[in-house]
Amino acid sequence: MKVLSKSKLETALNKLNQSAEVFLPMQKDKESGFYSWKLFNQGQDELMLNALNVYLPPKNVVLPQTERMYSIKQEGQEIKIDKTFEDSSPRVIFGARPCDLKAILCMDDVFLTRGYEDSFYKCRREAITIVANACFQPGPACFCAAMEINPLEPAGADVIICDAGEAYSWEAKTPKGEALTAQITEYLEEKSLSLPAAKPFVQDVKYEGVAEKLKGMFNNHIWERLGESCHNCGICTYVCPSCYCFDIQVKMWGDEGYRFRCWDSCMYEEYSREAGGGNPRGSGIERFRNRFLHKLEFFKERYGTPLCTGCGRCIVACPAGINIVKIIDEIKEAELDA
Amino acid sequence: MHKCECEQPLVPVIVEVMDIKDETPDIKSFFVKNPGGNGLPFNVAPGQCAMVSYLPVGESMISCTWQEEQEYLQFAIKRVGLMTDELHQIEVGQKIGLRGPYGNGFPVEACKGKDMLFIAGGIGLAPLRSFIKYCFKHREDYGKIKIIYGSRSYADLCFKDELFELWPQQKDTEVFVTIDNAEEAWKGHVGFVPSYLEELNPSSAGTIAVTCGPPIMINFVLKALEKMGYNDEQVITTLEMRMKCGIGKCGRCNIGSEYICLDGPVFYLAQLRDLPQEY
Ligand code: SF4
Ligand code: SF4
Numbered sequence: 001m002k003v004l005s006k007s008k009l010e011t012a013l014n015k016l017n018q019s020a021e022v023f024l025p026m027q028k029d030k031e032s033g034f035y036s037w038k039l040f041n042q043g044q045d046e047l048m049l050n051a052l053n054v055y056l057p058p059k060n061v062v063l064p065q066t067e068r069m070y071s072i073k074q075e076g077q078e079i080k081i082d083k084t085f086e087d088s089s090p091r092v093i094f095g096a097r098p099c100d101l102k103a104i105l106c107m108d109d110v111f112l113t114r115g116y117e118d119s120f121y122k123c124r125r126e127a128i129t130i131v132a133n134a135c136f137q138p139g140p141a142c143f144c145a146a147m148e149i150n151p152l153e154p155a156g157a158d159v160i161i162c163d164a165g166e167a168y169s170w171e172a173k174t175p176k177g178e179a180l181t182a183q184i185t186e187y188l189e190e191k192s193l194s195l196p197a198a199k200p201f202v203q204d205v206k207y208e209g210v211a212e213k214l215k216g217m218f219n220n221h222i223w224e225r226l227g228e229s230c231h232n233c234g235i236c237t238y239v240c241p242s243c244y245c246f247d248i249q250v251k252m253w254g255d256e257g258y259r260f261r262c263w264d265s266c267m268y269e270e271y272s273r274e275a276g277g278g279n280p281r282g283s284g285i286e287r288f289r290n291r292f293l294h295k296l297e298f299f300k301e302r303y304g305t306p307l308c309t310g311c312g313r314c315i316v317a318c319p320a321g322i323n324i325v326k327i328i329d330e331i332k333e334a335e336l337d338a
Numbered sequence: 339m340h341k342c343e344c345e346q347p348l349v350p351v352i353v354e355v356m357d358i359k360d361e362t363p364d365i366k367s368f369f370v371k372n373p374g375g376n377g378l379p380f381n382v383a384p385g386q387c388a389m390v391s392y393l394p395v396g397e398s399m400i401s402c403t404w405q406e407e408q409e410y411l412q413f414a415i416k417r418v419g420l421m422t423d424e425l426h427q428i429e430v431g432q433k434i435g436l437r438g439p440y441g442n443g444f445p446v447e448a449c450k451g452k453d454m455l456f457i458a459g460g461i462g463l464a465p466l467r468s469f470i471k472y473c474f475k476h477r478e479d480y481g482k483i484k485i486i487y488g489s490r491s492y493a494d495l496c497f498k499d500e501l502f503e504l505w506p507q508q509k510d511t512e513v514f515v516t517i518d519n520a521e522e523a524w525k526g527h528v529g530f531v532p533s534y535l536e537e538l539n540p541s542s543a544g545t546i547a548v549t550c551g552p553p554i555m556i557n558f559v560l561k562a563l564e565k566m567g568y569n570d571e572q573v574i575t576t577l578e579m580r581m582k583c584g585i586g587k588c589g590r591c592n593i594g595s596e597y598i599c600l601d602g603p604v605f606y607l608a609q610l611r612d613l614p615q616e617y
C-alpha cells in the first residue's frame with residue numbers, strides 16, 4: 001500500500017499548498033478547528049490530525065460562515081448586479097474525520113439536489129478534495145457508527161488515510177484523490193503497514209426505528225421535558241458539522257454594497273419570524289423540537305439519511321447539558337400518546 | 339460576469355416597474371417587465387411565487403397575482419415590514435430584482451371539469467386571483483365559479499373593479515363579498531368569511547374549494563368546509579412561512595420534511611393532514 005511517513009507530512013503539505021489552499025485540524029490560540037496551512041504558525045499552533053474531533057468542524061470550508069454572493073450598485077432608479085462571487089479556487093480538506101465527511105455529504109444533498117443547484121456551493125465544492133482520516137478508536141462522545149457511517153472506510157472520501165503510528169496509509173478513492181496523490185507521489189512510499197485494530201464504541205446508540213417512531217411524536221409531551229433547560233443559544237448548531245441553515249442579508253455603503261449569506265440557527269427566534277411579526281415556532285421548545293426532528297426524522301424522510309453524524313460535538317458544547325444520545329434513548333423508550 | 343456556467347438560482351434578474359396601482363391603503367400592485375420593455379424574465383404559473391427585491395434592502399417571497407401574456411407580471415404587495423415599506427415608496431421606472439418562479443402552483447389541470455369555490459380573506463385574494471383569472475381565461479374548462487371574499491373594511495378590499503364589475507359578469511359566476519364591520523355606505527354582507535361561507539353553504543358535489551387568507555381564517559374555513567361535506571381531496575390551501583432562499587436550501591420554511599418554498603405553497607388538505615400541525 002501507499003504510505004505517507006509522518007516525517008514527510010509537512011513537506012507534503014507544503015507541496016499541496018502550492019496548488020490549493022489546504023485546511024487541516026489545528027489548535028490556534030484557544031480554538032481548534034480547520035484552518036489553512038498558510039496560517040499555521042510553527043511553534044505556536046499545533047497540528048491536530050491525531051485528535052478525533054477538533055472543536056469546530058470543516059463546514060466553513062464548504063459553506064463559509066459569511067459568503068459574498070453578488071454586488072449591488074444603485075444609481076437613481078437604476079440597479080446593477082455587476083459581479084457574482086462564486087469561488088472555485090482549489091481547496092483540500094486534509095484529515096476530515098468520517099463524521100465530518102458525512103456531514104459534507106449531507107450538505108451535498110441539500111445544496112446540489114432536489115431541483116436546484118446552489119451555484120455558490122457547487123463551484124466551491126467541486127474544487128474541494130477531501131482526505132479523510134479513518135477512525136479506529138472512537139472517543140467518549142462518538143456514535144457515528146449508529147448514524148449510518150463506517151468510520152474505517154467512510155464513503156465519499158477522495159483519499160482515505162489511516163494513522164499507523166509512524167506513518168499514514170494513503171489510499172486514493174476517486175479521480176480527484178488520484179490527482180492529489182500524483183502531486184505528492186515523491187513523498188509516498190510503497191510498503192506494507194499494519195493498521196491498528198478497531199476499538200469498540202463507548203456510546204451505545206440505537207438509532208434504528210427512531211425516524212419512523214418520531215413521525216407519531218410531534219405532539220408528544222416529551223418535548224416539554226427534553227427541551228426545558230435549552231437556552232436556545234445556538235451553540236449546538238454552530239459546532240455541528242451538518243447544520244447548514246443560512247440567512248441572506250445585504251450590506252450597503254451608500255449606493256454600493258453586496259448581498260451575502262451567513263450561517264443562521266433554527267434555535268433563534270428571528271429565524272422563522274415572519275415579516276408581519278407572527279412566528280410558527282415562537283417558543284423555545286418549538287424550536288428545540290424542530291432542530292431534533294430535523295436531525296433525526298425530517299432529513300431522513302427527505303434525503304434518506306439522518307442529519308446527525310454522531311460527532312458528539314453538541315454534547316460537549318451545550319451549556320445546558322442537552323445530550324442528543326439521551327434524546328435518542330428517550331425517544332426509543334417514550335410511550336406514544338394515545 | 340462570472341466564470342463558471344452554473345445556473346444561479348439565488349441571483350436575481352433586474353426588472354422594471356412599469357406601473358403601480360393602489361389596491362387598498364396598505365396594498366399596492368406592482369407591474370413589472372424586462373427593462374426597456376421586451377417581455378418577461380420568466381413565466382409564472384397560477385399560484386407560483388417569486389422573490390421580489392428592492393435590492394439595497396432585502397427580498398420578500400410574493401405570490402404572483404397575475405401574468406398577462408408576455409406583457410407583465412403583477413405582484414400585489416402589502417406593507418408588513420422594512421422591505422415592503424421601502425417598496426411602497428418607489429416610483430414607476432424603478433428597477434427591482436426578481437428571481438423565480440418558485441413553488442408548485444395551483445393544480446389547474448386536475449381541477450378541470452370541476453365547479454370551483456374560491457374563499458379568500460384580505461391579501462389572500464392575491465394568490466387565488468391568479469387561479470380565478472386562469473379559470474376565466476379558460477372558461478369552458480371549468481364549471482360554475484363561486485368567489486367568497488372578505489376584508490376588514492370596504493377600503494381594505496383588493497381588486498375592487500374585478501370584484502364588483504368584471505367577475506360577476508362572467509358566465510356562471512357568483513361573487514360574494516363581506517366586510518368585518520358595518521359601514522354606513524356598505525350595502526353588502528357584514529361578517530367574517532367563515533360564517534358567511536356557512537351561511538351560503540355551497541354544495542360540495544363536484545366542487546374543489548381553494549382558500550387563502552390569514553391563518554385563523556383558513557382554520558375556520560377548513561372546519562366549515564369539512565362540516566359542509568367537503569373531503570380532504572376537495573380542499574386546496576396555500577401555506578406561508580418566512581423564506582430566504584426560495585429553493586429548499588436555507589432550511590427555514592420547513593413544515594415537517596416539506597419545504598413550503600419548494601414543495602408548496604399549494605397543498606391539498608389531504609397532504610396537510612400528514613404534516614405536523616405547525617402553521
Ligand atoms: S447548545 Fe444546548 S442550550 Fe444551546 S441551543 Fe443547543 S441544545 Fe439548547
Ligand atoms: S447533532 Fe450533535 S452529534 Fe449530531 S452531528 Fe451535529 S454536533 Fe454532531
Ligand code: FES
Nearest residue numbers: 582584588589599
Ligand atoms: S426559503 Fe429557504 S428552504 Fe424555503
